[in-house]
Structure formats: structure tokens, C-alpha cells
Amino acid sequence: MKQLVYLLLLSLLVVAGNIKVEAAGFKDVPEDHYAYEAVLWAEEYAIIDGYADGTFKPNxxxxxxxxxxxxxxxYELESPYDELKKQTPAANWADDYYNRLASYGVPxxxxxxxxIRAAAIKRGVVAQAITHLAEGKRGLNDSIQFLLDSYISTGQNEQYENRDLxxxxxxxxxxxRAQVVTLLHRMDSRNFYTISDDAQSIYENQSNASLNxxxxxxxxxxxxxxxxxxATKSIWEGTYTYYYxxxxxxxDFNRRDAIISNATTKTFDISITANDGQQSGSVDGKATMTSSTKAVMNQSVNGNRCVLEFEQLKNALKIIEVDCRSEHDEGTNFSGTLKKQ
Known part of the structure; x- marks a missing residue:
């Protein structure tokens, strides 16, 4: 269906004489641009949009x-009910897109x-992200090979062909921007629409893992x-989980997830979610080190009293709640020993 609409659209854009043909709305993507057809396709299906000045800035x-x-x-990914709790909490225009991708486990x-969102993305990251959704979880080399074997992408440095992938x-x-749109256009032409079993399983979330x-x-x-x-900065940092x-x-399950980040020699940020069947709750705050293996948090980021004691075990985190009633549903607490993921 996409291909039929695309061909009809092309037929309507044919002009006579020496008039330069441009992708609708993008004055900087002429007909002779290598990504012209890909940009035209991506705009038609609302995959891309341009800038206020009418350009796409393909290069x-x-x-x-x-x-x-x-x-x-x-992939027309669905938005999850949950939202990411970022370490940089300011609202960002890409928040919903990252929430969607996180729910499918896209690397x-x-x-x-x-x-980091605003930084340039590397080709290796693009390869792993696309392959995760199209084929399933793969390492870097396998992801590259998938793109090459599927004719979605080609290499850049011929001198390394068959020597260093x-x-x-x-x-x-x-x-x-034009290169990425070209990759997606090739995926469309090769009918890569279906989400991989790996990504779909993460979205279905049978283990009730938090979005973070x-x-x-x-x-x-x-x-x-x-x-x-x-990269992990200290032994404290990481994701800890308990599920039964x-x-x-x-x-009929119990689950705890704790994420420790921004650890220094004195403090760390902590985000915890708990679910006991019908009861659930969460808390965010900053803990203070009391020794090399122990820490305590006295209040949440909301300013509410919430006393949590932490002990670093071998590949695990022990949490004891003293009083966090203002931060979660009655009947749910954050106590327990969570395994480091």
C-alpha cells in the first residue's frame, strides 16, 4: 500500500521543462539529491518534518x-503508560519518543x-537500534552484518572490506539526516515493518519492569x-531488581526496582518503584553515605519524610524502609534485597 501511494505521489510531481522539482515543503531537497525519493517518502508518511524556514537540512x-x-x-511505536524519570528532569521535546523506545528496549x-540526546549519534548505535527492532537483540558486529546482508546499509571504507567489519x-x-532517512526508506522497500520478538517481549513486560x-x-x-x-562510576551505581x-x-507478584545514579564518595541519587499486586508506589531522593557499604535517605525529592537504609552487598542491594507512608500506597513498602542487573 505504501509503495502504491508513493508511486502515485511521484506521478503528480512530474513537471515539464527545466523547472526544479523539490520535495513538498523542503526547498533544499531538489530532485537530483541522492535522498530525494527517500525524503519524499518519509514526508508523505509523517516520519519526518522540516524546519520553520521550509528546509529539511539533509546534510x-x-x-x-x-x-x-x-x-x-x-515503526509507529505506542506510547507507554509510564514515563522515564530522567537525571536531567527538564521537559524535552523528544520525551515521548524516548518513552516509546524505552518500552521496547531499543539500545x-x-x-x-x-x-546526550542532543549529541550526534554514531553509526554503530544506529545499527544496533534498528536491528533490535527489525531482527532482535544483537551485538554490534551482528547488527552491522544484518544491515549489510539485508541491503539496508553499505559500508563506508572500502579498504577495510573483508578485513575489519x-x-x-x-x-x-x-x-x-538524509542518510538516516535513506536507511529507513530501504527498510520500507524491503518490507521491514514487523517488530522483532525480542522488542515485542520487552514491550509486553511480563516481568513488570519499570520503564527506567x-x-x-x-x-x-x-x-x-x-x-x-x-559508565558505572562506583560500586553503588546500577539497576537492582527483585521479582517474585x-x-x-x-x-499475583511482588516487584522492587531501584536505580542508583550520580554516585560520589558522599551521596547518590536513588529512584525506587514497588508493586505488590494491587498496591504500588515509588520514591526518588538522595542518599548520604554513612560508610563504604551503607547509606541512608531521610526525605524524598518532594520534601516528604521518607527514611530508607541501604546496604551494599555482593551484587545486591539491601533496602529497609523506616517510614515512607507519604510516598506510596498503604500496604506497599520498599524493603527487601534486590539483585544487581
Missing amino acids: AIITEQQFAKLLANY LNGYLHNQ QKFFGVANNMT ARAINAQHQLDKSMQQGI KWGKGAN
């Missing part, structure tokens, strides 16, 4: 948040940081050479 370096928008629009860097593909290079937990797991799916700003299914009913 501009694409940022991760711009790529996130295009990828979420291409990206900028889920929790507005600054990553250098041949140019994993550390930036991409332009899924985002962090997605970040760490990226090859270490492609990760930006998410005690019955066959949809609500």
Missing part, C-alpha cells in the same frame, strides 16, 4: 533525539540525559565502545 549531522523521533515514527544512550562500516562516524529499568538495560545492550555517559511471582493471576 546536517543527525542527533540521537532526531533519530529517536524518526525510528519511533517509522540508545540518551534516555536519562537531555544533553567495524572500520568498514564506520561505527564511530556521525550520520546526516528497561531503558537502562537497553543502554547497556549497546557495545561498550558506543556507550556515552552511562507467587500465583497464576495477573496481579
Whole structure:
């Protein structure tokens, strides 16, 4: 159906003489531009839009948040009920796109940081993100090979062909807006519309993982050479989870998720969610170190009393709640030992 509409649209855009043909609304994408057909297609299906001055800026370096928008629009990903709790809390125009991608576990860097979202995205990250949705979870090399084998992308450095896959593909290079649209157009022409089983399973979320937990797991799916700003700074930092299914009913489970970030020698940021069947709650705050393995939080970011004691165990985190009634549903607390993911 997409191809039929696209062909009809092209037929309406044919003009006589020497008049320059442009993609509708984009005065800087003439007919002789290599990405003209791809941009025309992407605009028709509302995958892209341009700038206020009527340009698309096809040769501009694409940022991760711009790529996130295009990828979420291409797959028409649904928005989750939850929202990411970012470490840079200011509202960002790409928030909804990142919420959608996090719910499918798409490997990206900028889920929790507005600054990282605004940085240029590397070709290696693009390869892993696309492959995750189109084929399933893959490492960097397997993701590149998938794009090459499917004729979605080609390498950049011929001298490395059949010698060094990553250098041949140019994993550390930036991409332009036109290049990314061309990739998506090739995916469309090869009928890559279906979301992979891996991504769909993460979206269905049978383990009831929080959106932040899924985002962090997605970040760490990226090859270490492609990760930006998410390296662990201390033994405290990371995602900790407890899950116990005690019955066959949809609500017969207990779950705790804790995310520790921005750890220093004195403090760390903590975000916790808890769900006990029908009861649920969450709390965010800052804990203060009392020793090398222990810390305490006395109030939430909302200014409410909430006393939580933390103890760092081997690959686990012990949490004891003293009083956080103002921060969660009655009958739910944050106590327990959570395994580091």
C-alpha cells in the first residue's frame, strides 16, 4: 500500500521543462539529491518534518533525539503508560519518543540525559537500534552484518572490506539526516515493518519492569565502545531488581526496582518503584553515605519524610524502609534485597 501511494505521489510531481522539482515543503531537497525519493517518502508518511524556514537540512549531522523521533515514527511505536524519570528532569521535546523506545528496549544512550540526546549519534548505535527492532537483540558486529546482508546499509571504507567489519562500516562516524532517512526508506522497500520478538517481549513486560529499568538495560545492550555517559562510576551505581511471582493471576507478584545514579564518595541519587499486586508506589531522593557499604535517605525529592537504609552487598542491594507512608500506597513498602542487573 505504501509503495502504491508513493508511486502515485511521484506521478503528480512530474513537471515539464527545466523547472526544479523539490520535495513538498523542503526547498533544499531538489530532485537530483541522492535522498530525494527517500525524503519524499518519509514526508508523505509523517516520519519526518522540516524546519520553520521550509528546509529539511539533509546534510546536517543527525542527533540521537532526531533519530529517536524518526525510528519511533517509522515503526509507529505506542506510547507507554509510564514515563522515564530522567537525571536531567527538564521537559524535552523528544520525551515521548524516548518513552516509546524505552518500552521496547531499543539500545540508545540518551534516555536519562537531555544533553546526550542532543549529541550526534554514531553509526554503530544506529545499527544496533534498528536491528533490535527489525531482527532482535544483537551485538554490534551482528547488527552491522544484518544491515549489510539485508541491503539496508553499505559500508563506508572500502579498504577495510573483508578485513575489519567495524572500520568498514564506520561505527564511530556521525550520520546526516538524509542518510538516516535513506536507511529507513530501504527498510520500507524491503518490507521491514514487523517488530522483532525480542522488542515485542520487552514491550509486553511480563516481568513488570519499570520503564527506567528497561531503558537502562537497553543502554547497556549497546557495545561498550558506543556507550556515552552511562559508565558505572562506583560500586553503588546500577539497576537492582527483585521479582517474585507467587500465583497464576495477573496481579499475583511482588516487584522492587531501584536505580542508583550520580554516585560520589558522599551521596547518590536513588529512584525506587514497588508493586505488590494491587498496591504500588515509588520514591526518588538522595542518599548520604554513612560508610563504604551503607547509606541512608531521610526525605524524598518532594520534601516528604521518607527514611530508607541501604546496604551494599555482593551484587545486591539491601533496602529497609523506616517510614515512607507519604510516598506510596498503604500496604506497599520498599524493603527487601534486590539483585544487581
